Amino acid sequence: METAWLEDFIKLAEEGNFSRAAQARNLSQPAFSRRIKALEEWVDATLIDRDTHRIALTPAGAAFRSVAEELLRRLALGRDEARALGAAQTSTLRFASTHALSVTFFPDWLRGFEDESELGPVSLIADHMAACERIMLEGTADMLLCHHHPSARHRLDEGNFRSVSLGDDQLIPVCVPDSCGTPLFPLPGKDGEFLPYLEFDEHSGMGRILAASQVIERGGAQLRPVFRSHLASVLLRMARDGKGIAWAPMSLCAGDLASGRLMKAAEGWDVPIEIRIFRPRQRRSTAVEAFWRRLPAAE
Structure with missing residues (x-):
């Protein structure tokens, strides 16, 4: 089994369409379909219901999706910890943000910290919420800025992530x-x-x-x-x-x-609605931990 198959599977679950998922993964549709089939053979269960108009997960697929996401997240965190121990990880603060907040909120908010002290290198990935959730679950970013409402579902569960309210x-x-x-x-x-x-x-x-x-x-x-x-x-x-x-x-x-x-x-x-920032509960780099301590108390 290859980790790329897990990434393919998660992308298919998000898109609900083989063609769009294959395009997002930079694969031809036949090659993408073969990789999904190979994953199903490895799991020894049908993960995708191909009989519906919009591709849907079978009960086995829905259960396996959570496992796949958690596995990729832990692999990314383990990679980051190994890099940190090997002094290979930079001090970059890696943010993800939904599109709207990347324009209306993030620049001025970050400038407030820069006025106090030098932050060091910062990177930002802006995308829709579903993609931002995936980015956080995979460990590609350290923190996520997004809008939040207590009744709205999201995939950053309290057991693995913590958050702070930044505004209304x-x-x-x-x-x-x-x-x-x-x-x-x-x-x-x-x-x-x-x-x-x-x-x-x-x-x-x-x-x-x-x-x-x-x-x-x-x-x-x-x-x-x-x-x-x-x-x-x-x-x-x-x-x-x-x-x-x-x-x-x-x-x-x-x-x-x-x-x-x-x-x-x-x-x-x-x-x-609220503007909130999320991060993994697991310890991150020294730069991330120092930045997080400058935020309001976590909830």
């Missing part, structure tokens, strides 16, 4: 104003007259938060999805073009609201 934000529904200065697409909409909805896809952390909050269902919003993306910035651009209504973090759309390009689609539909 909120998801708000926005759209362009009409000629009278009122929302072009006012919530909740009318029966039989669905509002065009610019929605987050399944890879988006903010999409998970919005779904977990149930604000749309509780308010009885009449929405018709017309566009999907994991990028809040793309949904916001579509909203600016008058294509529909989108929920966006205040940290990203405050300028549009102040300028009048966008406005709230209604009051009472906001979702309070």
